[in-house]
Amino acid sequence: MVILDATIVNIALPSIQADLGISDADRQWVVTAYTLTFGGLLLLGGRIADFAGRKRMFIVSLVAFAAASAVGGLAANAGLLYAARGLQGVSAAVLAPAALALISVTFTDSKERAKAFAVYGALSGGGAAIGLVLGGALTEFASWRWTLWINVPIALLAIALAIPFVRESRTEARTGYDVPGAVTVTLGLLAIIFGITRAESEGWTGTSTLVFLGVGLVLLAIFVVIESRSPHPLLPLRILANRNRGGAYLASFFIGVGLFAIFLFLSYFFQGVLGYSPLESGLLFLPLTAGIIVSAGITSRLLPIIGPRFITGGGFAFTIVGLLLLQRMSENSTYIGDILPSMILVGLGIGFVFVPLSATALFGVGDADAGVASAVLNAAQQVGGSVGVAFLNTIATSATTAYIVANQLPGPNGAALVEGFTTGFLWSAAILLVAGVIWLVLVTMTGKDMADDEVNADRQPPM
Template identity: 55%
Template sequence: MSTTQTEPDSETGVDPRRWLALVVIAVAQLMVVLDASIVNIALPSAQEALGITDANRQWVITAYALAFGGLLLLGGRIADFIGRKRAFVIGLVGFGVASAVGGLAQNQGELFGARGLQGAFAALMAPAALSLITVTFSEPKERAKAFGVYGGISGGGAALGLILGGVLTEYASWRWTLLVNTPIAIATAAAAVVLVRESRAEGKPRYDIPGVVTSTLGLGALVYGFTKANESGWSAASTISLLAAAVVLLAAFVVIERKTAEPLLPPRVFTERNRAGAFLVSLLLGLALFGMFLFLVYYMQGTLHYSAVKSGLAFLPFSVGVIVGAGIASTVLPRFGPRPLMVGGTAMAAVGMLLFTQITVDGAYLSTVLPAQIVMSVGMGLAFVALSSTALVGVEEHDAGVASALVNTTQQVGGSLGTALLNTIAATATASYLSAQAGKAAEGLVHGYTVAFNWGLGALVLASVLSAVLVTKQRPAPEVEGEETAFEHAEELALI
């Protein structure tokens, strides 16, 4: 057996090292998800150390999210053609180097640039990771378990990043929230060379550069437009110009994808009913989840006066809840199919968000925040596993990387839009409250948070409705003697 490529077992036709490969893929995915949130708690320390202005500090977060979300589709296509294992290893090494540059940054420009590079390499690594799962695990029950691991990491990793960010910032340095990635990324890349099997799409590689430019710039203009609305107001010329540019660019992207021979986002990937439902639900979950993290951090540190470590640890129940929900989903998904899990999971998440709207200035963690976290996190875990599986089942192998990228893209785009849009909504609500009731700053801030939570609640209710309407009841047929044809057909639906 080669030391650099795992061959399928001659009798079973499956990769004998597939579970070890899953560990490698899981570690890489955890780093990608962590870095979307780990610097949140470290941001005040980084801002003070590098002299970053209040106006520019947002770019520590958005530089990563925009590069990641904007380049994921291209990353998925590159992974399809150059080889998913190769793209995975390149992404890991590049991510580790970019993390080191950010951790050693001496000014804000270096830090912003490093965060953008992290996002770009994550955009290559993440879709390769997910598509490697789809081609490594061909048996439906095993694939469901693998998606359970992936779903737990995708949902719980953001909360875990807040915990690690608090611990590293308080007991080491904000720089270690970035530097910690470097040795892990290099070691994971070395393990991937040995344990992960290569796969790639057939055909001559062609890349849709006009699609890349219009989609990336369009998403960037949209997120930045929401950010400018917070700074200058919705009626400001800069805000209107950015939002108008976003509409034009994204409309151009749609036209390009419909007409080009090798589209960045093939319409056939998005037009299948179940898959479209999964992508829309993923977008809405990202919006609600990122917004919840943002305002809950402010609430715990600003209103409840928690330290960085205490506020980070306060998110631990959320991580546990997502893992529990993902474990349940991976067990029951092959039997019941994705629809009950997506509808029930998003409805549970909505109930949790409804509880978050009840926070007050005099509120307590145990009576208000903790119950909301538990309910919302379990629901998120159920939904994440179901939508990840639904988004990829039945897609042609040639498009596996693009479909995988869309799972991550929708979450990141939803998170970026949610952070910018809900922050603007919260700030507007707070300003209106204070203009009517001067001198109640704490109450005004909490009012802004609850208004944002209500918008997040609306997104989750919509996600539940879309899950019920767009996702079918289809599930794998039972594995019973005499029913091989039906079960083999179910396996074909799962293969990519």
Template identity: 50%
Template sequence: MTAEQTVPTPTGSAPTTTGRAAGTTTGSGSGSDRPNHRWIALAVIALAQLMVVLDATIVNIALPSAQADLGFGTDQRQWIVTAYSLAFGSLLLLGGRLGDLFGRKTTFIVGLVGFALASVLGGLADSFGLLVAARALQGVFGALLAPSALGMLTTTFRDPKERGRAFGIFGSIAGSGAAIGLLLGGVLTEYASWRWCLYVNVVFAVLGVIGALVFMAKPPKVERPRIDVAGVLTITAGLVGIVYGFSNAESNGWDAPLTIVMLAAGVLLVAAFVVIETRVAHPLLPLRVVLDRDRGGAFIAIGLVAIGMFGIFLFLTYYLEQTLGFSSLQTGLAFLPMPLSIMVSATQIGGRLLPRVGPKVLIFAGGLVAATGLLLLLRTDVDSTYAGTVLPALIVIGLGMGTIFSSAMNTATTGVARADAGVASATVNTMQQIGGSIGTALLSTIFADVVKDSLSGLSAAPTKLQQAQAVIDGYHVAFGISAGVLVLVALAGGLLINRQSVRLAKLERAASATTGSIPAAAH
């Protein structure tokens, strides 16, 4: 078999070439092509993914201390989060395509180094403006790093069983990183300083760079077509509009003029981007990547999961701290059963069963299980206990989430041409980011409205107990809506994923055995 032999792929996918690709080598016996090196490379990739995912929640834990130290107002706190979200969410597709063009190992290392330097800058910040700038830089380099990590995973693991295990591990990190961030942020804030919530990224980055240099293969020389400048400009501006629009809706309401203008402009620019991608020779996001039925269903499921997860982390954190009186550290420890449950289900259920039953069944079942866990949170009350109400729900939610993440991420990147692996991975991250933005705005405003309505119905000034019960009512609505969103995840898996995807494992084995290419999705 030659180093570059083209094999046919299903409708909707570009021809897939065999042999060398970004992030792998063939025949040299070096780098990630060695079996043991592939798994070490996976550990490096997972470490980088963990750094990116936990950064959101770990910084949220640090915000009150940072505010007291730097002296900025409560109304300014939002920009610490928004600066990162805008840069990260708007540049993901460009970051993924740069990895495709210049080599994912290169962009992976650059992303790690840049993220670490931005974290140091944030840790050293002596003003609000410098901290915001550092967070924006974190977002820029995170947008380069995240799709490179998933793209390398996609091109490194080709055997169906290995691929299932690898995505099980990666999915467990993606699903549990936010909870780990709560725990780590609580520890660092309580026993060190809020600045260490940023400095800790340097440890992850140093380990990641060393691992990448030693265990990841040198990317081969590839043809570098011109960057789709028009596509970059329209999608970047469009995503900025959408992310900022949802962020503004959270603080100023859905009827605020700026919210309406930004969301409308964002949607129009994304529509213009789609038109551009159909006409340029070298599109930033080839539409074949998203129009494949299985991948499209997986992308939708991933976006919906991000909406649902927001209800878990934000409002359950509020419940634990404000209602049950937990400290930040106790809250982080309280969430620990969920990432453990995610890891078990992602590796043992999703990772092992995906080659046998396909993503359709697993995403459907995972969505229903996670929704059931959220419905268990409707039993929470002002005098509930953690062990009796929260703990069982977290375990059930984790079992469902882990199954969804490992299956959906694998499906979203299966059958993609090697040249498109980075941008396909970036689409996964973009769906997560947009879903999180929607969840933040939608659930926060609904929660506030429910609390307001509950209190306005009282004839006299509300007592502390009545105020607490009104907040509980808001939590219940948020949990209920999140459960409904996860039912939609199940439907996306059950209705949009191709019925023949149960044959995925057989086709993957055949493709891997004969070509060494990225397996093609069943149709």
């Protein structure tokens, strides 16, 4: 639900804009109001879940998410919709790390944990694509408002299942919330993400872009100093010190940079170039989703045997090849002949990447730090995704503009748009190659390590 909500409104955005009278300059806030609060508050949300109780905060955040979704669906003006999307992000910042931490502390057997992470990985990787399908269907047959209201029954079902079947867990030795660290990192991440969103309209050298990015980097540097000296840090630096986990977090950031914009480019290509409707455009993502589900299931069986390193390495290879095949794309492309093979390869690759990535990011983390460790993983993906959408959109737009100028066109046509998309896909492939190299260099875990975390885990009491 959390990942789904990051994309479900994308296809509905033209209808939302027309209905609420949102300007072209402000329409991005329907999306960024969610990602800003989600990415910026994840670390604090993870710590709250650790101390207040993961099951309790899982349920509380589900209630809050459902309420925010209901309000957003009723919004009569843009301001109320932005506020509701922001509250969804705040709720998601607690919900996501609580859910991942519950998996870590509930499934202690290595094989069962691998299966649980497979389900989580499939939902995480497939949620974005499923959101596009649902967004198209709900917009075409009902109303854009249902792209928000759909969260209410999903949340209620999750609550009904969580109450009897999920056991409570928390950090018993409560040591405080590290308020200075929480405030500093939250403001730092918010500033960076806001600066990135400004880059879409003002460019990377725009004054507000540079100011927000600079302030964010300074605040994050201050945060590191605070955490190194705090007796009860929000982010115990030992979590990052482990080579495998550090590699997982760093790779996760670059995965977000390279992967999130793919859905945006393909959506615009399907609707703006090939002329598909919103629903048809969403349905074209189903092969990608199916690939994720298939590879996630395979990974759950292989992970305890051969470990995460080469499974994820293979996943990067699948995804990169799929993106490179999209260089054949043109305004005369056919879906089955030119796009479908890439969709399948990228889907398989995402499933092979996300499941081991989640398991590695939490491997060896004590129950006391499970919430914050999962928050770091989610924050890396969300911040990376925000960077990637802004950066790759700028790259694609620049390529389209250059094509228009070089060919003396009066405006963007199908060929010009395709030039931008293929350039973006090429950069995505290059970024994912960087992520793959980082993964293979830093992650050394084997199947034996996964099967015996009592020997290899570096669990320590909270400091």
